[in-house]
Amino acid sequence: MASEYILEMDHIEKTFPGVHALSDVHFDLVAGEAHGLVGENGAGKSTLMKVLNGIYKKDGGTIKIEGEEVQMHGIVDAMNKGIAFIHQEISLVPYMTIAENIFLGCEKKKATGVDQYAMKVEAQKILDSLDMPLDAGEYVYHLTIAQQQMVEVAKAVSKNVKILVMDEPTASLSLREQESLYEQVKMLKSRGVAIIYISHRLEELWILCERFTVLRDGCYVGTRDVATATNQDVVNMMVGREVDNYYSERLHAPAEDVVLEVKGITSDVVKNVSFDVRKGEILGMSGLVGAGRTETILAILGIDRRLGGEVYLEGEKVEFKNMSDAIKKGFMLVPEDRRGQGLVLGNTVGFNIILPSLKKIYKNLTINYKLQDEIIDTYAQRMRIRMSGTDQRAGNLSGGNQQKVVLAKWLSMSPKVLVMDEPTRGIDVGAKAEIYELMTELAKQGVAIIMISSDLPEILNMSSRVVVMYEGEVKKIFDTAEEELTQEKIMTYAAGVGGNE
Amino acid sequence: MAEKTTTVKKNNPIKTFFKNNGAILIGYGLLIVVLIILKGETFYKWSNIENVIRQAVQNSLMAFGITFILVNGCVDLSVGANCATTGVILVLFLNMGVPLWGAIIITLIAGALMGLFNGFFVTEWNLLPYVVTLASQNIYRGLGYVISGGLPVRNLDEGFAFIGNGRILNNMVSVPIIIMLVCFVFCSVFMARTVTGRHMYAVGGNQEAAQYSGINPKKIKKIAYMFSGILSAVAGIVLASKLYSGQPSSGVGYEGDAIASNVLGGVSMKGGTGTHMGALIGALVLATLTNGFNLMQVDFYYQMIVKGFVIILAVEIDVLKKAAEEANISLRELLFPKKK
Numbered sequence: 009m010a011s012e013y014i015l016e017m018d019h020i021e022k023t024f025p026g027v028h029a030l031s032d033v034h035f036d037l038v039a040g041e042a043h044g045l046v047g048e049n050g051a052g053k054s055t056l057m058k059v060l061n062g063i064y065k066k067d068g069g070t071i072k073i074e075g076e077e078v079q080m081h082g083i084v085d086a087m088n089k090g091i092a093f094i095h096q097e098i099s100l101v102p103y104m105t106i107a108e109n110i111f112l113g114c115e116k117k118k119a120t121g122v123d124q125y126a127m128k129v130e131a132q133k134i135l136d137s138l139d140m141p142l143d144a145g146e147y148v149y150h151l152t153i154a155q156q157q158m159v160e161v162a163k164a165v166s167k168n169v170k171i172l173v174m175d176e177p178t179a180s181l182s183l184r185e186q187e188s189l190y191e192q193v194k195m196l197k198s199r200g201v202a203i204i205y206i207s208h209r210l211e212e213l214w215i216l217c218e219r220f221t222v223l224r225d226g227c228y229v230g231t232r233d234v235a236t237a238t239n240q241d242v243v244n245m246m247v248g249r250e251v252d253n254y255y256s257e258r259l260h261a262p263a264e265d266v267v268l269e270v271k272g273i274t275s276d277v278v279k280n281v282s283f284d285v286r287k288g289e290i291l292g293m294s295g296l297v298g299a300g301r302t303e304t305i306l307a308i309l310g311i312d313r314r315l316g317g318e319v320y321l322e323g324e325k326v327e328f329k330n331m332s333d334a335i336k337k338g339f340m341l342v343p344e345d346r347r348g349q350g351l352v353l354g355n356t357v358g359f360n361i362i363l364p365s366l367k368k369i370y371k372n373l374t375i376n377y378k379l380q381d382e383i384i385d386t387y388a389q390r391m392r393i394r395m396s397g398t399d400q401r402a403g404n405l406s407g408g409n410q411q412k413v414v415l416a417k418w419l420s421m422s423p424k425v426l427v428m429d430e431p432t433r434g435i436d437v438g439a440k441a442e443i444y445e446l447m448t449e450l451a452k453q454g455v456a457i458i459m460i461s462s463d464l465p466e467i468l469n470m471s472s473r474v475v476v477m478y479e480g481e482v483k484k485i486f487d488t489a490e491e492e493l494t495q496e497k498i499m500t501y502a503a504g505v506g507g508n509e
Numbered sequence: 510m511a512e513k514t515t516t517v518k519k520n521n522p523i524k525t526f527f528k529n530n531g532a533i534l535i536g537y538g539l540l541i542v543v544l545i546i547l548k549g550e551t552f553y554k555w556s557n558i559e560n561v562i563r564q565a566v567q568n569s570l571m572a573f574g575i576t577f578i579l580v581n582g583c584v585d586l587s588v589g590a591n592c593a594t595t596g597v598i599l600v601l602f603l604n605m606g607v608p609l610w611g612a613i614i615i616t617l618i619a620g621a622l623m624g625l626f627n628g629f630f631v632t633e634w635n636l637l638p639y640v641v642t643l644a645s646q647n648i649y650r651g652l653g654y655v656i657s658g659g660l661p662v663r664n665l666d667e668g669f670a671f672i673g674n675g676r677i678l679n680n681m682v683s684v685p686i687i688i689m690l691v692c693f694v695f696c697s698v699f700m701a702r703t704v705t706g707r708h709m710y711a712v713g714g715n716q717e718a719a720q721y722s723g724i725n726p727k728k729i730k731k732i733a734y735m736f737s738g739i740l741s742a743v744a745g746i747v748l749a750s751k752l753y754s755g756q757p758s759s760g761v762g763y764e765g766d767a768i769a770s771n772v773l774g775g776v777s778m779k780g781g782t783g784t785h786m787g788a789l790i791g792a793l794v795l796a797t798l799t800n801g802f803n804l805m806q807v808d809f810y811y812q813m814i815v816k817g818f819v820i821i822l823a824v825e826i827d828v829l830k831k832a833a834e835e836a837n838i839s840l841r842e843l844l845f846p847k848k849k
Contacts, residue, residue: 101714113722121702
């Protein structure tokens, strides 16, 4: 039989010292399909893809492309065989133009050297043919994330790919930008490109994919048609056990006990933003990426220049000068980029937890080891961090556990207001449920939580109230005690269709 | 489907030049105007201008090498030691009776090897460039002392002396200036027009992206270090000729000026941006400052202090300029936002 599969990977084995990363993994791909590859962090998805592009040498098994067995010898080899990658982190060179990025590694030449003009013309043709409203001569650092994603797609198309691997391409996109990416995926499919789609957002399987394959702990669990599977099936396959309740109970906002009140905050990005957060609630902040959610917080903190407005903390007017001033007053931030901004990865869990409390421990040239251990142990336990010990490197923990370390760090400072920016981005299904549980627990203990999130199900199921922002303004504040929320209701305002209130 | 026509414009090189170097050119222009007002003809007569450029040659040559390195996101602290030791090597081979052209080729190869040595440890062993070149600085200088016996080695051959002291075009232009210009043109063309040159910008701008596009960053960085070594050797040849001798103790601290010239000329220490034109302008600014101070008989010690502050100021302007560019607003809007 001439192979109906454009790609077949069979009995793939890969061992690292001490870890059996892939054992007997199977994967196949038909031209023109989008094939979801799902599994928890550490399930072996990236390892499998690195075997596919030859970065890792496989220890056993076969890879067949269009029925013929091949050996992969690295990225260039994979590229020549028609395999391209779009990574989770945008991998473009910021100080180069779109055209230069598209032709990076296969530049056009003329007698006198690199032919910038020809590359620009050719790149513009590709962009136009894909209906992308971009100028090939534009520098990449001027582009939004979504536009950069477009350039990545154009770059893949320019190489005549047969197989395109997309590794969590929507992780940093807003809802509207996701839509545009979905369009591009569909367009690629119609051109006969086969797509391997790795994502933590399971709902995308039903939007984009025909089939999906689940990996767990380096093993092949199964491949199924999307049409006959439910969300619950996928989760069960991934986790290997029945997970029924994903979200914790929903809290309702108390009528009083306002902890933080924001009145008319204005900065370069946000205009006249007002809202309040009450004791023991989780206030969701929804909106497209770039709607000014994070920027609102930055303006409150005084990190972004504030051009107007007032902030009241427990009824008292405050003007935070900077982050450390805000922390002193009980306003803390769990940043979106937990690896980059939340943790000192190279240091231990204990070091990270104790970091904000150092002043309590180092006093008058003496070190209070007892108090130090007490703080570390208490909060590590309270957050149920799974680790070999508090002296484990924070960088070696899974995403969910890293997030717990960040939470433990701030809890030791007894926050009044805790801002959590995309608290579960890139975190496993199983660990997500735990983070939600911890958040609910914290709120019950009286912490006012502001949860910025682009994940609509998360917003819908966790928030007591929801602030929807659009282009730097608050468009609507929903109270879930008063009305049933739906994704459509939020999207109407997040897309700027609904009016001001 | 209707053919969409998006017009593709060719880059205007003159516009790009001013866009890249605008801030430093304005500063340089002001400096020159001040010097003309204060000193008049003493400053702007050709013999003085030629003198300024000649003073900048040594530094520019090494700065050109550093540009390759900085664009790649690395640093090279060994260029001063390289320059001294290659000078010694040149004279030793001349004294052994090797003809001038042969000795020059050997010296250039020696410089290239010193650069490659740095590049090897930076890429293959994955050591920090700062540490590697700090160490190799000692190695190269030590090597220079060993082969010279710790003393200057002399050679009075006329051809040799011509490289650093000769004048051509009716005695109007010194030979070192011509050498510097040739190197400048070579470097600029290499960076702008060859694939390897463009790949340097890619590696410095986003190494991972470069790698995933099929570029070998290790190879590119080694080439950059090799160029840096060769250009330091050129500087070493010119310096030795000027002094009629190879001096193992010369070139101390040259790497500082070379890096400063790049920074003044807008070459980013983070990699990914900058041109040799910038480095050249930076070197000229430093030489002009020195010349101006000398004409006004300012004490050398005070000159150093002022030079330091000028560098800090220039870097800050550059940082602001980049911030404004990334936010897509003008520098004025960034500094003086409109309050509402």
